[in-house]
Amino acid sequence: MSSRTISRVAVLKGGPSAEREVSLASGREVASGLRGQGYEVIELDAGVTVAADLLAIKPDVVFNALHGRWGEDGCIQGVLEWLRLPYTHSGVYSSALAMDKERAKTAFRIAGLPVAASMLVSREDVRKSHPMTPPYVVKPNNEGSSVGVYLVHEAANGPAQIDASMPDTVMVEQFIPGRELTTTVMGDRALGVTDILTTGWYDYDAKYKEGGSRHVVPADIPAEITEACLDYAVRAHQALGCRGVSRTDFRWDERHGMKGLFLLETNTQPGMTPTSLAPEQAAAAGIDWGSFVRWMVEDASCDR
Numbered sequence: 685m686s687s688r689t690i691s692r693v694a695v696l697k698g699g700p701s702a703e704r705e706v707s708l709a710s711g712r713e714v715a716s717g718l719r720g721q722g723y724e725v726i727e728l729d730a731g732v733t734v735a736a737d738l739l740a741i742k743p744d745v746v747f748n749a750l751h752g753r754w755g756e757d758g759c760i761q762g763v764l765e766w767l768r769l770p771y772t773h774s775g776v777y778s779s780a781l782a783m784d785k786e787r788a789k790t791a792f793r794i795a796g797l798p799v800a801a802s803m804l805v806s807r808e809d810v811r812k813s814h815p816m817t818p819p820y821v822v823k824p825n826n827e828g829s830s831v832g833v834y835l836v837h838e839a840a841n842g843p844a845q846i847d848a849s850m851p852d853t854v855m856v857e858q859f860i861p862g863r864e865l866t867t868t869v870m871g872d873r874a875l876g877v878t879d880i881l882t883t884g885w886y887d888y889d890a891k892y893k894e895g896g897s898r899h900v901v902p903a904d905i906p907a908e909i910t911e912a913c914l915d916y917a918v919r920a921h922q923a924l925g926c927r928g929v930s931r932t933d934f935r936w937d938e939r940h941g942m943k944g945l946f947l948l949e950t951n952t953q954p955g956m957t958p959t960s961l962a963p964e965q966a967a968a969a970g971i972d973w974g975s976f977v978r979w980m981v982e983d984a985s986c987d988r
Contacts, residue, residue, distance in 0.1 A: 693723045694725075697749045701750070701751060702752050718977050718981065720973075730755065744770070772929075773953055778926050786804055799948075814840075834846050863905075864934075876901055878965055881898040909942070921950065933947075934947055
């Protein structure tokens with residue numbers, strides 16, 4: 685933690701990504717929590733004038749509550765480094781690496797972490813034929829929050845007719861049946877494991893709409909799976925060079941015990957909305973909302 689005095693915090697929210705609405709909600713919650721801790725907070729909807737706006741605000745720290753491309757892929761981090769404004773969460777390199785799902789998987793494999801088989805395929809080739817034996821998932825290689833995710837079932841008669849708005853190159857990943865688990869890392873500490881229960885696919889609506897999913901924290905799973913999730917999340921955080929808070933998602937096919945546990949991805953900018961998982965895990969670990977956002981502000985720095 686820094687010993688500097690922090691009084692004014694700029695909260696970056698919104699922005700131009702597909703996750704703008706979620707980011708606006710995260711930013712509101714963060715700003716409210718920080719005001720409750722006594723900080724002067726300026727909320728800033730990040731647009732093309734963000735650098736000039738920040739220079740005018742002159743914050744001691746920038747809380748990055750942006751989600752999706754531009755906000756968590758290294759771009760805004762580069763702007764903040766250039767301005768020499770201390771900021772929360774991960775730095776330029778680790779943000780860019782985590783956002784590129786296939787390259788992140790390479791880092792996970794090198795670290796000895798279990799990941800599902802996957803490949804990068806052109807959007808048109810995915811529409812023409814099955815790139816791998818179903819079931820599999822098709823998703824953008826560099827988006828978050830289940831934006832544009834297609835599940836191709838085992839009984840599918842044909843390949844995925846993915847939307848034309850999907851990028852030219854997409855990730856095709858082996859579908860792991862079973863339970864959706866997630867673990868938040870705060871600094872070098874894994875906070876716990878949540879079991880995410882939903883009636884269907886854990887998509888954008890399930891993540892962010894009220895009642896879209898139910899979270900069981902701590903997860904009612906075998907101790908060895910809990911310990912593995914905690915260990916893998918910290919190792920994933922370290923493999924990518926993450927800082928501050930991150931959240932790592934898993935799928936667990938309980939029919940195969942430890943061999944059924946796979947790491948999906950690490951999110952360097954976890955949601956901070958009323959339905960978000962990271963604040964919920966912090967609360968379960970005895971860290972109230974105000975203390976959680978205050979820790980992130982005090983952890984902020986440049987050269988991350």
